[in-house]
Amino acid sequence: MNSFTEENYLKAIFKLSKHKEEVSTNAVADELNTKASSVTDMIKKLADKKLVNYAPYKGVNLTDAGRKIAVSVIRKHRLWEVFLVDKLKFKWDEVHDLAEELEHINSEELTERLEEFLEFPKYDPHGDPIPDKNGNIDRHKEQTLADLSINETGIIVGVKDHSKSYLNYLDNVGLVLGAEVQILGVVEFDNSMSISINKQGKTIISNQASKNLYIKKPN
Amino acid sequence: MNSFTEENYLKAIFKLSKHKEEVSTNAVADELNTKASSVTDMIKKLADKKLVNYAPYKGVNLTDAGRKIAVSVIRKHRLWEVFLVDKLKFKWDEVHDLAEELEHINSEELTERLEEFLEFPKYDPHGDPIPDKNGNIDRHKEQTLADLSINETGIIVGVKDHSKSYLNYLDNVGLVLGAEVQILGVVEFDNSMSISINKQGKTIISNQASKNLYIKKPN
DNA sequence: TAATATTTTTAGACTTATCTAAATTTATTT
């Protein structure tokens, strides 16, 4: 059995591994709001358990065993988010902290029954793919709204930034999952965009906002 | 904020308070499968937080603040049990350990939405009353099957023993919540009973089994 | 490449919850 803390470290390392092969001590410390010295200690412990590969001063990465645990935690997190939003009617900006606790309840039986109860969702309320019970994840296509050019159209399929403030803002302007966005214009100076949402009106959004929205181009 | 451990101690003291006004250190140690010395330490900590009244060598009991926390944990435990049985189709003998983890997730919002989702159940799958959000509990009528005499009839409304083996046994003989039991005979020697269940057949049950079944007499 | 800056690790301390063993208090017997 692994503690909540160990699971959180594995999850953080998994997340950071997307950007870099070797994850630095400081990166983990930042991600978990802790100190580098604490990270070193925990990494050694995880290395003893063969959950990470670790060479002092060189960074860490997950072993297959470590990755398996990380993915299973993410799977639970995302399933619980679906439960909270679909069944308990929470909003997408309210569920992260609760899922952060629920994800550590380790029962395969519970996870599978929950998944079935939710009718095998493929994505969580933020559009992130839910790993299946074997640990396979539908890799996110990394196209964002900021990548589109004038007159192009995209369907919102996910968000990169999960902060309350961002999600709340998106709700307010109507940029929710499934919305169809068309680029009306781009300001060269700061890359802010003028867009229409579901063929309606004209909204101005910053580059910061547009590059955190995952989209899919229509077929 | 209180730790999982503190909540478990409060819950244990609450449970034991039903039988005795002052709860002994050893009783708590037994209930939580820990040592008396550990209990003494934790009780002092809870006393510092004004969650229990404690006089060395004299036992503990809960303050109003402590009782409030204990009841809220029990409320969450029982609501989650309903969720696990009604929605996820677990059996009543499978849910205790999971509810034991879920009960420590502290979010009033979550608890109230869960309660609403479950349509405000009054009892958990073992027939135990679910405290309302103000901490009021429907006190259990303490009548058991063992209290009935020949030819009397009772409806099963709860179980006192929550062990897997007992619940499993009850399932096997058909002694589930709502079943109507009539006493056909009592053996004076060991107080074992011969009963009919839902007016069907004849089953022999031990005194140990009958005194752990709460019943309600028909009106 | 030498000097400086940054990152990472080590050393030692602290907190929470636990334990064993010994000491103390309360309860029970004779």
Add this chain to the structure above:
DNA sequence: AAATAAATTTAGATAAGTCTAAAAATATTA
């Protein structure tokens, strides 16, 4: 009421996870 037994508390250790400050390693810059 004294002696013994049982229950409870204290003292000192241990393990997990964290921290600060100092030391060591690596990276950067002039």
